[in-house]
Amino acid sequence: MKLFWSFARQNFHALAAYRFDFLLRASSIIILMYGTRWLWVTLYTQRPGAFGVSLQQMVTYGVLSMAIQNLFYTDPPYYMARQVRTGAIDLDLLKPLDFHFHMLARSTGEMLFRVCVLALPGMLIGYFLFDLQLPANWQAGFFFVVAFLLGYLVSFHLGFLLGLLAFVSIEIHSIDWAFQATARFFSGQLIPLWLFPGVLGFLADILPFRSIFFTPLSIYAGVLQGGAVARAIGFQLLWLAILLSISHWLWRRIQVRIISQGG
Amino acid sequence: MNGMQLFFRLIQISLLSSMQYRANFIAGILGVLFWNVINLGLIGVLVTKFTHLKDWTVWELVFLYSLWILGHSLYGLFFSHTSELENYLIEGSFDQFLLRPASPLIQLLGGELQYNEIANALIGLTGISLAYAQLDLQWNGWKWGFLFVAVISGSIIELGINLLVACSAFWTGRSRGTSFIVNQFYSLVHQYPIDIFGTAFRVIVTGLIPVAFMNYYPALFLLDKMNRNSPGWWLSYMSPLVALLLIGIVAIVWRLALNRYSSSGS
Numbered sequence: 001m002k003l004f005w006s007f008a009r010q011n012f013h014a015l016a017a018y019r020f021d022f023l024l025r026a027s028s029i030i031i032l033m034y035g036t037r038w039l040w041v042t043l044y045t046q047r048p049g050a051f052g053v054s055l056q057q058m059v060t061y062g063v064l065s066m067a068i069q070n071l072f073y074t075d076p077p078y079y080m081a082r083q084v085r086t087g088a089i090d091l092d093l094l095k096p097l098d099f100h101f102h103m104l105a106r107s108t109g110e111m112l113f114r115v116c117v118l119a120l121p122g123m124l125i126g127y128f129l130f131d132l133q134l135p136a137n138w139q140a141g142f143f144f145v146v147a148f149l150l151g152y153l154v155s156f157h158l159g160f161l162l163g164l165l166a167f168v169s170i171e172i173h174s175i176d177w178a179f180q181a182t183a184r185f186f187s188g189q190l191i192p193l194w195l196f197p198g199v200l201g202f203l204a205d206i207l208p209f210r211s212i213f214f215t216p217l218s219i220y221a222g223v224l225q226g227g228a229v230a231r232a233i234g235f236q237l238l239w240l241a242i243l244l245s246i247s248h249w250l251w252r253r254i255q256v257r258i259i260s261q262g263g
Numbered sequence: 264m265n266g267m268q269l270f271f272r273l274i275q276i277s278l279l280s281s282m283q284y285r286a287n288f289i290a291g292i293l294g295v296l297f298w299n300v301i302n303l304g305l306i307g308v309l310v311t312k313f314t315h316l317k318d319w320t321v322w323e324l325v326f327l328y329s330l331w332i333l334g335h336s337l338y339g340l341f342f343s344h345t346s347e348l349e350n351y352l353i354e355g356s357f358d359q360f361l362l363r364p365a366s367p368l369i370q371l372l373g374g375e376l377q378y379n380e381i382a383n384a385l386i387g388l389t390g391i392s393l394a395y396a397q398l399d400l401q402w403n404g405w406k407w408g409f410l411f412v413a414v415i416s417g418s419i420i421e422l423g424i425n426l427l428v429a430c431s432a433f434w435t436g437r438s439r440g441t442s443f444i445v446n447q448f449y450s451l452v453h454q455y456p457i458d459i460f461g462t463a464f465r466v467i468v469t470g471l472i473p474v475a476f477m478n479y480y481p482a483l484f485l486l487d488k489m490n491r492n493s494p495g496w497w498l499s500y501m502s503p504l505v506a507l508l509l510i511g512i513v514a515i516v517w518r519l520a521l522n523r524y525s526s527s528g529s
Contacts, residue, residue, distance in 0.1 A: 020437075020440065021437070021439065021440045023440070024440030024441060024443055024444055025440065025443055027444055028443050028444045028446075028447045031444065031447040031448065031451070032447055032451075034460075034461075034464065035447075035451045035455070035460065035464075038459055038460045038461060038464070039455060039459060042316070042317060042459040043309070043313050043316065046313060046315075046316075046317070047313055050312055050313060171287055171290075173291070173294075174287065174290035174291045174293065174294035175290065175294070177294035177295070177297070177298055178293070178294050178297045178298070181297055181298045181301040181302075182297075182301065184301065184305075185301045185304060185305060190305055191305055191308055191309060195308060195309070195312050196308055197308065197311055197312075200304075200308065
């Protein structure tokens with residue numbers, strides 16, 4: 001655990017060097033929050049009944065989604081692709097610690113850094129300028145944090161699997177595009193999944209992506225309550241277990257392959 | 264060799280080199296197609312639920328989206344690497360542009376052909392054709408001509424904005440952060456009609472970062488949504504002028520930037 005934090009901390013400090021860059025990123029979040037708020041207000045005035053939730057809940061969902069959008073997709077998949085391409089990956093393999101663990105530590109450091117400089121300021125600005133409401137009660141706030149962390153882990157593992165592809169295909173740019181697009185659609189990042197019709201709604205329900213944005217956001221906005229919260233978190237745990245085992249198994253196979261190539 | 268010939272020669276070299284990696288070539292195109300399908304899918308989900316967005320119906324929104332992506336694809340195909348300028352400046356490789364006996368701007372522009380953008384162009388053409396049929400539009404020759412001009416202007420506007428952003432690196436060292444902000448405006452204007460947003464936003468995307476001239480204003484005219492009683496109706500015709508204006512500003516800024524340039528020395 002100490003090792004984990006030392007890697008996480010190291011990456012945190014490495015990122016803090018680019019402060020101005022993050023300031024500009026933070027401003028771009030404001031634009032997105034502004035756009036989202038107007039979109040939902042416009043649609044709501046048009047047909048108040050069609051949402052199934054109140055305008056406050058809808059705006060809270062959308063604005064919060066923009067505030068936390070930078071937390072989920074961290075650098076490790078690209079790091080892995082870079083290391084494979086340049087051949088520097090052997091240095092990572094020489095380190096006396098599990099590679100999977102190392103990536104998780106790097107990613108977590110980056111995520112925590114973004115929480116401090118992007119998400120928390122973003123939420124404050126959202127609260128003062130864009131009608132982002134506080135959670136209705138402490139349970140909603142607490143389970144939001146739990147669901148967020150689980151969603152983060154799901155997202156990390158999807159990214160890790162994507163990064164493992166780099167060992168096979170070297171170039172992951174195009175696949176990453178397709179992956180990001182799918183995730184954007186099915187995670188409920190832009191449009192909450194309860195607005196999805198028929199088959200799309202069904203697909204969104206069974207795919208892992210909804211763990212990422214939809215579950216934490218709808219818990220926060222109070223759309224999911226009581227038993228539904230427990231079921232949603234159970235679903236996240238289930239997918240996390242599946243992705244964790246696949247990652248583990250795949251990494252083992254790839255590791256063996258690399259060694260045999262090198263021998 | 265004059266500037267134009269040189270530009271196309273550079274582009275030709277770049278195309279030949281990227282054709283070497285065929286699998287990547289195809290994957291790239293599929294990736295872009297998929298990205299658009301998802302984006303349109305999101306708009307589709309919204310509009311099936313709400314039937315329209317303010318007074319824009321689903322096919323009008325498709326038209327708006329397609330007009331933007333068509334202009335963007337032309338820009339992207341030839342010029343998307345202008346954002347690399349900051350890296351050239353930091354690494355000091357910009358010096359080589361100055362040493363060669365040709366305009367540095369032409370050398371920068373002719374760097375790379377982003378073939379993925381062919382997929383965006385296809386999406387744009389398909390979208391506009393479908394919307395044309397579905398909306399039962401009956402355009403005369405003038406309107407077809409205007410569509411053509413609007414697409415060209417759109418790509419020039421994007422080039423102008425992005426070059427200005429890239430040139431800011433001559434003064435600040437980095438332009439990535441600024442382009443990050445500009446990209447947010449692009450994506451909002453690309454997907455939604457700007458009349459759903461507040462006045463501040465509309466002023467910015469009209470006067471400051473004139474992205475709205477890539478799709479919203481020309482679409483108002485092309486889709487007969489222009490209201491001659493409202494102030495500013497004439498903005499619908501202004502895209503070509505905005506494009507010319509931007510070219511002028513870029514020319515001035517580029518000259519200032521070159522005068523200011525001192526190599527990073529590495």
